[in-house]
Amino acid sequence: MSGTYLGLPSFPDAAHTSTHDTQLRANLTHATHTIRTKRATAINELPDWPQLRTAGAAIKDHTLHHLDHYLLQLETAVTNAGGTVHWATDADEANRITTHIIHTTGETEVVKVKSMATQETGLNEALHTAGIHAYETDLAELIVQLAHDKPSHILVPAIHKNRTEIRDIFHNEMAHWGRPAPDHLTDNPTDLAEAARLHLREKFLRTKIGISGANFMIAETGTLVVVESEGNGRMCLTLPDTLISIVGIEKIIPTFQDLEVFLQTLPRSSTAERMNPYTTMWTGTTTHDGPKNFHLILLDNGRTDTLADTTGRQALRCIRCSACLNVCPVYERAGGHAYGSPYPGPIGAILTPQLRGTTTPLDASLPYASTLCGACYDVCPVAINIPEILVHLRERVVQGGPVTVRGTRTTIKPAKGHAAERAAMRAGRWTLDHPTAWSATQRMAGATRRLHPRRLPLPGPAKAWSDARDLPEVPAQGFRAWWQQREKDTQRGKGEQK
Numbered sequence: 111m112s113g114t115y116l117g118l119p120s121f122p123d124a125a126h127t128s129t130h131d132t133q134l135r136a137n138l139t140h141a142t143h144t145i146r147t148k149r150a151t152a153i154n155e156l157p158d159w160p161q162l163r164t165a166g167a168a169i170k171d172h173t174l175h176h177l178d179h180y181l182l183q184l185e186t187a188v189t190n191a192g193g194t195v196h197w198a199t200d201a202d203e204a205n206r207i208t209t210h211i212i213h214t215t216g217e218t219e220v221v222k223v224k225s226m227a228t229q230e231t232g233l234n235e236a237l238h239t240a241g242i243h244a245y246e247t248d249l250a251e252l253i254v255q256l257a258h259d260k261p262s263h264i265l266v267p268a269i270h271k272n273r274t275e276i277r278d279i280f281h282n283e284m285a286h287w288g289r290p291a292p293d294h295l296t297d298n299p300t301d302l303a304e305a306a307r308l309h310l311r312e313k314f315l316r317t318k319i320g321i322s323g324a325n326f327m328i329a330e331t332g333t334l335v336v337v338e339s340e341g342n343g344r345m346c347l348t349l350p351d352t353l354i355s356i357v358g359i360e361k362i363i364p365t366f367q368d369l370e371v372f373l374q375t376l377p378r379s380s381t382a383e384r385m386n387p388y389t390t391m392w393t394g395t396t397t398h399d400g401p402k403n404f405h406l407i408l409l410d411n412g413r414t415d416t417l418a419d420t421t422g423r424q425a426l427r428c429i430r431c432s433a434c435l436n437v438c439p440v441y442e443r444a445g446g447h448a449y450g451s452p453y454p455g456p457i458g459a460i461l462t463p464q465l466r467g468t469t470t471p472l473d474a475s476l477p478y479a480s481t482l483c484g485a486c487y488d489v490c491p492v493a494i495n496i497p498e499i500l501v502h503l504r505e506r507v508v509q510g511g512p513v514t515v516r517g518t519r520t521t522i523k524p525a526k527g528h529a530a531e532r533a534a535m536r537a538g539r540w541t542l543d544h545p546t547a548w549s550a551t552q553r554m555a556g557a558t559r560r561l562h563p564r565r566l567p568l569p570g571p572a573k574a575w576s577d578a579r580d581l582p583e584v585p586a587q588g589f590r591a592w593w594q595q596r597e598k599d600t601q602r603g604k605g606e607q608k
């Protein structure tokens with residue numbers, strides 16, 4: 111992934127700061143609770159939701175198992191339709207290709223929409239270095255850009271800002287980027303939307319290059335699909351002369367008919383709408399309509415390495431609906447910036463350490479950014495078992511072991527700072543492997559249970575964990591002893607009946 115997020119503090123440190131920001135917590139709690147309630151209503155309208163969920167997971171799994179085949183099919187279809195396909199192994203390559211395409215046109219400005227992949231590659235920063243100005247056109251992305259901030263939510267990147275803060279950002283910053291905000295701008299949502307509309311219109315009409323992502327790429331036809339609510343995406347996708355779409359390779363689906371499933375599950379899971387207001391599809395180029403040049407940059411950047419992991423690969427099913435963020439108690443309190451990646455919340459906690467690896471303190475901390483409550487799994491429209499992957503990645507952090515890096519199988523060392531956890535696990539494994547020792551431990555625990563403290567007085571960094579958790583009460587008898595006693599009592603009862 112991009113270097114722009116690297117060097118940020120680990121999740122516990124960043125969350126320690128953000129959880130003390132009461133305004134942030136209030137903004138997040140209000141927004142996530144509103145959207146999760148609406149989503150539940152929208153989902154309950156569909157009697158076949160479980161079947162749609164299973165179908166979505168099956169389509170994605172099938173595609174991932176045959177990714178090589180479908181990507182080549184897509185390349186042929188896009189090329190036959192007049193587009194050009196580029197392959198980018200990593201973030202730098204994707205940025206280099208994009209910059210080169212823009213330079214050959216002689217332009218120095220681009221409008222952008224709907225592209226988490228470009229946040230992943232740090233494209234805006236790369237373009238800035240190359241003397242190219244990138245303007246975000248999605249309303250929430252625009253707010254984040256004007257505020258010199260980073261997105262904190264997949265769907266609502268400015269979810270951490272309230273209306274008054276947005277009014278102030280527009281008022282103070284719009285004039286530096288183009289058309290200023292109107293005098294006496296209020297924090298009424300209609301007035302804010304109108305100010306953004308006028309500001310962006312100038313950019314849409316002037317800029318000759320558009321950059322987008324895509325929600326889906328259809329292998330059989332070479333069609334790309336963007337679903338959105340505002341219509342800014344459609345302007346960005348249709349008005350410029352040149353369109354460059356930068357898309358992760360996992361966004362592919364085999365056929366047009368497969369969209370049927372995702373166009374039901376994605377809007378309901380993300381914005382709680384039965385159907386999103388704008389669905390734009392484009393296939394290569396067409397004379398007299400839309401962009402004259404179309405470039406598709408297919409981004410790997412750790413995705414094929416993730417595919418090599420039989421447990422973790424489920425994360426590549428993700429359709430970026432953000433439902434898991436809106437139900438996550440950790441995300442709600444810590445906010446999106448604490449995850450140090452364009453992908454916050456539960457999906458970020460499993461995707462980022464797979465795309466970037468677990469070698470930095472930040473990435474090694476992400477699999478722990480969860481209570482493992484399972485709410486994310488319940489709401490996921492493609493049934494990604496996020497808790498299972500979290501536990502799998504925790505094991506990788508603590509134990510190290512085999513992973514695939516840039517296509518090569520290698521063995522990574524355990525991350526630093528988990529010695530106590532490793533020792534506890536080793537002791538647990540040894541005890542469970544030795545039935546006599548296990549029985550003795552159980553007997554001893556039962557006999558001394560009245561002496562056990564209510565909490566473990568652990569020292570050092572483990573204190574924060576032990577101070578917040580009560581120890582479970584130890585029963586007088588272990589399960590085996592109870593079972594043997596029960597069997598004896600049963601036999602005795604039978605004997606007495608005779």
Ligand code: SF4
Binds near residue numbers: 429433489490
């Ligand atoms: S993991 Fe599932 S719930 Fe979360 S964003 Fe992806 S598809 Fe949506």
